[in-house]
Amino acid sequence: VFPGVRQAQWLTKTKLVEGLPPAVQGIMDNPALGLQELEERAKHVVSHARLWDTTEVAPRREKYCPALFENLIHICRLMSGKYPSLSKRMLARNCRIAATWERESILLQVRGLSGILMNSMIPIPPVASKEEILATKEHVLETFYPIAPTIDLQEVNVYRELNDTGQCFRDGYPYSHPHTLFFLESANVRTDRFRPEQLRAKMLMFAFGNALAKAKALHGNDPKVLEQPVVVQSIGTDGQLFQFMVFQLNTTDLVSNDGVKNLVWIDSDQKLYERAQCVPEVKKRVVTKPAGIYGFQPDTFKKFLALYLHGTV
Amino acid sequence: MAALGARRLLRPGRRWFSETVPGAPSLPGSPLYPPVVASITAKSKAAKSRRLERFNQRVHAAATVEEKLRLYGKLQRPKYMVYPQTFALNADRWYRSFTKTVLVPGMPPRAAAAKFPVAAAGAILESGRAPELGAEAPGDAVAPGAMKTPEPAAEAAPYVDIGKLRSLACDALLQESFYQNKKRPFLYRDQDHTPGPFLTQLVSTLAASLSGRNPLLAASSLDLGPEVNYYWHHGEEVVVHGHRKGRIDPVRFQIDDNPHLQIRVPKQLPEVVPLESDLGDVPVIDHKPSKLPLFKKQYENKVFIGSKVADPCCYGHTQFHLLPDKLKRERFIKQRLEDQIEVVYRSNGIASLFAWTAAQAMYQGFWSEADVTRPFVSQAVVTDGKYFAFFCYQLNTLALTAETIKNNPRKNICWGTDSKPLYDVVEDGNVKGFNDEVLLHLVHFLLNRPKEL
Numbered sequence: 218v219f220p221g222v223r224q225a226q227w228l229t230k231t232k233l234v235e236g237l238p239p240a241v242q243g244i245m246d247n248p249a250l251g252l253q254e255l256e257e258r259a260k261h262v263v264s265h266a267r268l269w270d271t272t273e274v275a276p277r278r279e280k281y282c283p284a285l286f287e288n289l290i291h292i293c294r295l296m297s298g299k300y301p302s303l304s305k306r307m308l309a310r311n312c313r314i315a316a317t318w319e320r321e322s323i324l325l326q327v328r329g330l331s332g333i334l335m336n337s338m339i340p341i342p343p344v345a346s347k348e349e350i351l352a353t354k355e356h357v358l359e360t361f362y363p364i365a366p367t368i369d370l371q372e373v374n375v376y377r378e379l380n381d382t383g384q385c386f387r388d389g390y391p392y393s394h395p396h397t398l399f400f401l402e403s404a405n406v407r408t409d410r411f412r413p414e415q416l417r418a419k420m421l422m423f424a425f426g427n428a429l430a431k432a433k434a435l436h437g438n439d440p441k442v443l444e445q446p447v448v449v450q451s452i453g454t455d456g457q458l459f460q461f462m463v464f465q466l467n468t469t470d471l472v473s474n475d476g477v478k479n480l481v482w483i484d485s486d487q488k489l490y491e492r493a494q495c496v497p498e499v500k501k502r503v504v505t506k507p508a509g510i511y512g513f514q515p516d517t518f519k520k521f522l523a524l525y526l527h528g529t530v
Numbered sequence: 531m532a533a534l535g536a537r538r539l540l541r542p543g544r545r546w547f548s549e550t551v552p553g554a555p556s557l558p559g560s561p562l563y564p565p566v567v568a569s570i571t572a573k574s575k576a577a578k579s580r581r582l583e584r585f586n587q588r589v590h591a592a593a594t595v596e597e598k599l600r601l602y603g604k605l606q607r608p609k610y611m612v613y614p615q616t617f618a619l620n621a622d623r624w625y626r627s628f629t630k631t632v633l634v635p636g637m638p639p640r641a642a643a644a645k646f647p648v649a650a651a652g653a654i655l656e657s658g659r660a661p662e663l664g665a666e667a668p669g670d671a672v673a674p675g676a677m678k679t680p681e682p683a684a685e686a687a688p689y690v691d692i693g694k695l696r697s698l699a700c701d702a703l704l705q706e707s708f709y710q711n712k713k714r715p716f717l718y719r720d721q722d723h724t725p726g727p728f729l730t731q732l733v734s735t736l737a738a739s740l741s742g743r744n745p746l747l748a749a750s751s752l753d754l755g756p757e758v759n760y761y762w763h764h765g766e767e768v769v770v771h772g773h774r775k776g777r778i779d780p781v782r783f784q785i786d787d788n789p790h791l792q793i794r795v796p797k798q799l800p801e802v803v804p805l806e807s808d809l810g811d812v813p814v815i816d817h818k819p820s821k822l823p824l825f826k827k828q829y830e831n832k833v834f835i836g837s838k839v840a841d842p843c844c845y846g847h848t849q850f851h852l853l854p855d856k857l858k859r860e861r862f863i864k865q866r867l868e869d870q871i872e873v874v875y876r877s878n879g880i881a882s883l884f885a886w887t888a889a890q891a892m893y894q895g896f897w898s899e900a901d902v903t904r905p906f907v908s909q910a911v912v913t914d915g916k917y918f919a920f921f922c923y924q925l926n927t928l929a930l931t932a933e934t935i936k937n938n939p940r941k942n943i944c945w946g947t948d949s950k951p952l953y954d955v956v957e958d959g960n961v962k963g964f965n966d967e968v969l970l971h972l973v974h975f976l977l978n979r980p981k982e983l
Binding site for chain 1: 698701702705708709711712727731734735737738739742743747748749751752753754757759832834838840842843
């Protein structure tokens with residue numbers, strides 16, 4: 218009914234900022250990273266995932282979406298030759314996340330398979346300054362009166378309040394800080410995939426869930442404003458469009474509507490390439506469009522890499 | 531009758547012909563009549579050889595590699611499906627005879643020589659020669675490894691930080707088996723639950739941390755669950771039943787393989803031994819391949835290395851294979867077939883690597899009538915999660931068909947080790963009995979690169 222992100226914002230007491238935070242922009246603009254050479258590799262990698270990966274004529278989305286993701290992560294991981302601290306990261310697949318909180322006397326819970334999670338030994342430093350956090354006090358959350366904010370949410374009798382990413386990993390796990398969540402919409406049929414708006418809402422909810430669980434593990438279950446905000450990033454894609462998100466949890470006091478709010482930076486609907494031509498287009502026995510990738514946008518790949526490197530560079 | 535009619539028709543033509551300049555000499559040396567060759571469509575041996583000749587000409591003259599591959603695999607007939615991961619007894623002997631491969635136990639010595647300073651390289655080459663000469667006891671497979679380990683312990687600091695890599699490997703293992711809460715494994719899918727993800731994590735993190743030392747890895751392409759196919763002819767048989775009964779046909783084979791992980795690179799690995807080396811004997815098996823057991827099916831003849839011809843990373847570096855639950859060690863021990871455990875690893879290594887290297891060679895335009903001019907080298911690691919076996923394959927010849935194999939002295943060579951455990955057991959967040967030798971071997975494999983890099 219409503220654009221999903223607005224509803225998710227109310228549910229997680231978050232203020233939205235368009236575009237990526239300046240820290241990430243700084244990484245992208247840093248010339249020392251050698252992002253120009255990587256563009257060529259990124260183009261090869263997109264061609265591989267979309268054109269060359271199969272014995273058939275064209276791979277299906279169930280195949281090319283995960284393949285593209287794996288290839289991009291492979292390029293990002295190879296940067297650890299230059300930045301050895303990048304090796305303190307570990308990917309975990311099929312993580313189950315569960316987090317519970319209360320919003321204005323409604324008990325909410327986020328549960329489910331949250332895709333692929335990348336964990337790090339070192340937490341991401343807070344992205345927003347103290348002033349910005351305090352300024353969110355002035356921000357008023359958008360309400361949807363007369364529609365209840367819990368519309369379209371499943372009401373369930375919860376008998377056990379599960380609460381930690383400690384459910385996903387046992388104590389003593391060295392890579393204890395969730396760094397980035399990846400969501401791959403790889404269903405072949407369009408109706409089985411999330412639309413971009415819904416995907417962003419899902420990303421926000423799961424990023425919030427992971428951050429909340431981590432905050433409760435670090436600082437206890439009492440609702441309060443966090444001294445050290447917890448930052449969790451999130452990237453969602455359907456093989457062509459990318460959604461980038463950086464979420465900063467400033468407070469676990471979610472019952473009231475006032476006070477410090479959480480912050481989220483969203484960069485939505487970034488195309489990595491315009492078209493992938495698998496078979497050359499031939500009109501009247503003349504090849505009009507040879508096979509290949511058209512309209513490659515290196516900026517989207519730079520954002521992907523910048524979010525990957527965020528926290529260690 | 532037809533001849534009479536033809537003569538009647540020809541007579542006016544002859545007269546017309548004689549009206550032209552008489553005695554005009556034809557070009558000296560050019561034949562007056564077209565060459566006398568066998569028919570194309572007759573049911574005779576000469577006609578068959580002429581058809582084969584024309585087919586070979588067509589493939590030689592193909593403009594692109596895709597066209598060559600398309601013509602090579604155009605005719606579909608029933609063929610034997612060769613499975614690299616098989617429970618058949620003594621399958622590695624059969625596979626060696628199908629692919630004309632010599633198995634040399636132990637590892638080739640070049641890996642040690644390439645990395646360490648010259649003084650040490652001389653000593654290692656001396657002892658390394660011994661395993662090359664034919665079948666040695668498996669003890670020698672450990673000897674080059676043992677010779678290598680004291681050197682790295684001294685040279686480890688500038689070259690490879692084995693402690694850091696060991697901690698990466700242990701972290702990957704612990705995450706998959708201990709720290710991450712997973713549901714119970716599905717029935718008979720134990721390998722997908724823990725060893726599969728562990729292998730993926732291990733290889734991706736090791737490759738990433740070693741990419742600073744090996745520029746070839748920095749330009750590599752990592753495939754998860756790719757497809758590798760190869761189709762070839764070897765030997766001859768008589769067609770048993772059907773409308774083609776009684777004809778002599780080549781024996782056709784097809785390998786369809788799914789490695790767990792593979793690394794492809796844009797430059798070829800260097801050759802291990804020269805192209806014409808003879809390091810042993812190929813087993814000769816007098817039975818039909820169906821006795822292995824091997825079964826025939828007719829379907830598309832595919833040749834594929836993991837991605838299409840247009841990919842710049844067209845050479846193979848390393849493959850990683852995960853053995854399924856059906857072939858786990860406990861089953862063989864229960865059936866009292868302990869000696870077949872190593873056979874499983876060897877047959878997987880030989881068949882998968884032959885298919886991969888041969889497909890790489892076909893991507894470069896070579897085929898059974900146009901044999902390779904340089905050897906193709908690739909590596910593989912076969913594991914069941916705990917035990918690792920390492921293989922290195924050098925493809926020297928693709929000419930395995932009945933005609934081309936007659937005067938072909940070249941043989942393909944496969945070096946392989948026995949399976950060794952990487953660790954003993956994982957208990958309470960600790961890995962007990964970690965074996966550095968296996969990790970070092972893996973690191974050597976990943977660091978392999980051409981000499982100029």
